[in-house]
Amino acid sequence: MTIRFVESSKLPTPWGMFVMHGFSDDSLDKEHVVLTMGEVSDGEPVLARVHSECLTGDALFSMRCDCGPQLQAAMHKISIVGRGAIFYLRQEGRGIGLLNKIKAYHLQDCGADTVEANEQLGFGADMRDYSILKPMLDHLNIHALKLMTNNPRKVTALEDMGIKIAERIPHQTGRNPHNAKYLETKKGKLGHLFEDDSESK
Template identity: 40%
Template sequence: MPQSRTLFGRPGETDLVAVDRALAEFRAARPVLLRHGSELALALSAELAEADLAVRLESLSAGNTRLVLSSARLRRLGAKGRAETGILAMPTIDLARVETLALKLDARVDAPVGPAGALDNAALELARLSLVLPAVILVPVQAAQVAGEPLIEVSIDAVNGYRAAQVARLAIVGRAPVPLEGAPDTEFVVFRGGEGLRDQVAIIVGKPDLSTAVPVRLHSACLTGDLFGSLKCDCGDQLRETVQWMAENEGGILLYLDQEGRGNGISNKMRAYKLQSQGWDTYDADEVLGFDLDQRHFDFAAAMLKQLGVSSVTALTNNPLKVGAIKAAGLEVAATQRVLGRPNVHNVRYLASKRDRAGHFIDMDALMARAAPKD
């Protein structure tokens, strides 16, 4: 029997529409109705919650509201050894308590941490997709309580399957030659999909030979480093020097991926930067905010390469996570090649942390030698 169809397509396609709408609602500080079988719960971003809405939600909660927090944030709150998402009971929706548990540096768990269920984990995934803090107020409700409310309802299966569905829909929507300084023979290819409603870009430098291992760099967008030349990271150096190297060495492909701040978004990146200015290590700063070492996904990057006809790559990266992701997606990694930036007083701790905490292949001696003044 053929599947039913609506204006928005078949059921799998309507799931995407529902999540797209849910993300817009969630980022606008409005609750989203999550469904898991017969279970229903209203999910609201903890960082965006407003007092008047909290009062209305509390009238529905019957004392069963809970705060869902990531394992990283719970570890920072003193739940030692926590490896999974957890929940804290909220007899009342106390926004001061929510702010403390979700954001305050000196906060500690103030109640037993319970295990998260399917609704809780889906709520955190909704927060991550929305690029807000991974902290969610979850209010279990009955269908009759919210009947007639203008809520967006979405199943947890749709939320959990959203990233993979976006990869499957990845498509080229535009391409054109864009001559660059030092690399005049360059083409930009724009893909739609991969991560929510954002576009991704492949920069094809020169005429790389697709029958051999193509030099490829997966480069996550960094507004501060790429555009403004921030001294806090080496991203801008890696971007420009990779393009220059490709132009001088028979071409290559740079994928410019919209995954700012290791996938946490620009607002959370700035929060982490503020913590770093107070002495926190880059990864500790992210953990304070509730994020693990790296929130990025690279399956859609591999899909972009496949659509461009690439089957084997020389990976221009210091990050083993990227190498593993390319291999896991079915592409051959014929070789790897380091991409050096320039160390300075502002980024040397950051570079050392990437080496020591995330296993990046960074030779600090070679970097310092590169930065030393030439005779």
């Protein structure tokens, strides 16, 4: 694995001015970005979201998942406190890629849940690799996170890499009639922690 820093630039957004840091994963020919706001290298735990790319949810406003609302909510929460980081990882479809994700969506249209669809295609339920985060965190001199997530496996994966999780902050938003089954599968099969049944991930 070779993750190298490329460049940083300003990124004005509806939630304020972020700095966008570009990283290249030369071994997999993928590009990742980190958005930061405020001073994140002062040693204090950083409010953060580790967000896997979801073209359908983030850019095309799909209601099949809660990814787009989660990304926007994370940017909003960071803007309120004026300090934080969003790690945007190019791991579409829990790591199976965009076209395989469309195949999985077709299987879901036929009645499979998200886990069953992945497995019918020959993939694991979640193929994401969070080890790519370590070089990015090291470059930004971030050593501890206040992580916005409902996924305990994500917390464990980061802690296993030696990243301190000072706090897990529930991050529930985006429930709608189209993603109710998706969210129940997250809870029942992937162990996501939902504070109640009104909102999710």
